[in-house]
Amino acid sequence: MIWLKKQFQPVDNAPLVLFRIVFGFLIFAESFGAIMTGWVRRVFIEPEFTFTLIGFNWLQPPDDNYSMYIYFGLMATCGIGVMLGLYYRASLATFTLLWTCVYWMQKSSYNNHYYFLILLCLFMLVVPAHAYASLDAKRKNAVISTTCPRWCINIFIFQMWIVYTFAAIHKFYPGWVSGEFIAMNFASKTDYWLIGNALGQEWLQKAVVYGGIVFDGLIVYFLLFKKTRVPAFIISIVFHLFNSFVFQIGIFPYLMIGLAVFFFEPESVRRIFFKSKPIVNYDEFPLPKLGSRSLATCFVMIVYFSFQFYLPLRHHLYKGDVFYTEEGHRLAWRMMLRYKSGNVKYNITSSDSTWVVKPRDFLTRKQSSAMPGKPDMVWQFAQYLDKKYKKEGFGDVEVRAEGYARLNGEPIYKLVDETVDLSAIRWQSLKHADWILTPDK
Structure with missing residues (x-):
């Protein structure tokens, strides 16, 4: 005392x-x-x-x-x-x-x-x-x-x-x-x-x-x-x-x-x-x-x-390696530990057509280079595209992402499950998202 x-x-x-x-x-x-x-x-x-x-x-x-x-x-x-x-x-x-x-x-x-x-x-x-x-x-x-x-x-x-x-x-x-x-x-x-x-x-x-x-x-x-x-x-x-x-x-x-x-x-x-x-x-x-x-x-x-x-x-409460999933990375004093690079594209499906969207067509260079390797940003952009195309009269669309990323100099790995419609997925901050993939080791 x-x-x-x-x-x-x-x-x-x-x-x-x-x-x-x-x-x-x-x-x-x-x-x-x-x-x-x-x-x-x-x-x-x-x-x-x-x-x-x-x-x-x-x-x-x-x-x-x-x-x-x-x-x-x-x-x-x-x-x-x-x-x-x-x-x-x-x-x-x-x-x-x-x-x-x-x-x-x-x-x-x-x-x-x-x-x-x-x-x-x-x-x-x-x-x-x-x-x-x-x-x-x-x-x-x-x-x-x-x-x-x-x-x-x-x-x-x-x-x-x-x-x-x-x-x-x-x-x-x-x-x-x-x-x-x-x-x-x-x-x-x-x-x-x-x-x-x-x-x-x-x-x-x-x-x-x-x-x-x-x-x-x-x-x-x-x-x-x-x-x-x-x-x-x-x-x-x-x-x-x-x-x-x-x-x-x-x-x-x-x-x-x-x-x-x-x-x-x-x-x-x-x-x-x-x-x-x-x-x-x-x-x-x-x-x-x-x-x-x-x-x-x-x-x-x-x-x-x-x-x-x-x-x-x-x-430690999430499934998978935080360096890949990014779940629990922020607010954790994980400072200057890694480089992540890669590429992402989106496959959009409406009732009568399908087309591909490249993030660089909508985002700045800084934004598009920051997105690969960060699944939460991949999900957010899918939500943005969903709302954008609904507003433009395409009705209910499905938004699937094909993404690949690289951690530092390691081999490239698949970032997300491309079969999942991200526009229909809700973000769960306290639970691992199964559509986020990590490399097999």
């Missing part, structure tokens, strides 16, 4: 305040950068149809050419509000809602890091990160605080441990350990400035393979201990900057660097970044009693983190 009581004991909130500033800047950079790099145009404006989260088909981007720019511009503005602590909760709540919709709105550019950003937004909504060094704190009658409960720091550390630990566990599969995925990935990057030649070398590829497992598996522990904290932080910076440059994965590497602030002593963070901030005297805060509100907070955290353990392990 003493450990539990300590989670509600006040500590200096300097790490939380500093992370709020970093976090706000990064979500501004993510939103504004999506506009400037053309990501918004390619993902939301050019496609005629987007692959939403299943069940959210209504969440399609507007048909015009400007609304999504305004949408992301609003998110960028919210990021500035978070950074400055200006209408902090309203700014963050608005960004969280808009970003969650972005995440649900498309899967062609799916990234575990986008999901991680939602989790961090939820954390930042419940912690008092704007209680000091913010424009909100300068308002008349504002509640200013130099402390926060210890759990406001520890939830970030525990979430990082979950991300890193499962990322390390998932790397123990032949495609990663053999270096096959890394070799394929680096093969297209040998023209990179300065390190392009090194990326093609086997020694660096092996260093990335085994170094990735070691880093993900141990970095949190080294950051927790004072004697290894600074060297581990320096290694973390190098590791994430390398990932940022080579893999080009947006703000995620910088988020992970920023989150490291929670491992440092709050007093050290205060002394370096907030020199005028009053010193917190911890002797003034005895262990608090656990009231109903504290117990309710504990219950919510237990439920939340239990779910965080379930998601990366849930693929």
Whole structure:
């Protein structure tokens, strides 16, 4: 019980305040950068149809050419509000809602890091990160605080441990350990400035393979201990900057660097970044009693983190290999583990005719290249075609898919059962779909 009581004991909130500033800047950079790099145009404006989260088909981007720019511009503005602590909760709540919709709105550019950003937004909504060094704190009658409960720091550390630990566990599969995925990935990057030649070398590829497992598996522990904290932080910076440059994965590497602030002593963070901030005297805060509100907070955290353990392990409940079926792949910290390629075509049968549809005739290049190997997207496009042809007066049609895919450099395999009318199949999120095929081994 003493450990539990300590989670509600006040500590200096300097790490939380500093992370709020970093976090706000990064979500501004993510939103504004999506506009400037053309990501918004390619993902939301050019496609005629987007692959939403299943069940959210209504969440399609507007048909015009400007609304999504305004949408992301609003998110960028919210990021500035978070950074400055200006209408902090309203700014963050608005960004969280808009970003969650972005995440649900498309899967062609799916990234575990986008999901991680939602989790961090939820954390930042419940912690008092704007209680000091913010424009909100300068308002008349504002509640200013130099402390926060210890759990406001520890939830970030525990979430990082979950991300890193499962990322390390998932790397123990032949495609990663053999270096096959890394070799394929680096093969297209040998023209990179300065390190392009090194990326093609086997020694660096092996260093990335085994170094990735070691880093993900141990970095949190080294950051927790004072004697290894600074060297581990320096290694973390190098590791994430390398990932940022080579893999080009947006703000995620910088988020992970920023989150490291929670491992440092709050007093050290205060002394370096907030020199005028009053010193917190911890002797003034005895262990608090656990009231109903504290117990309710504990219950919510237990439920939340239990779910965080379930998601990366849930693929074991499905029949078949997750690398082929994709069932249980998302939300599981299965990051940068495989390449999947292939081709899909659809055989449409109406009451009086039969014809073939190639996805490339309806989808963008990015969408059509993302679909092979992802059965849920194959099913979603079949549903789209079914509705499209019914609307055009073809009546009830049958939509069957012929799909083949390849995992990394393995032999090509049949992706779906071409005898099944996908337009008549309902998606079952918690059950294996028998029409999804896997190679015989």
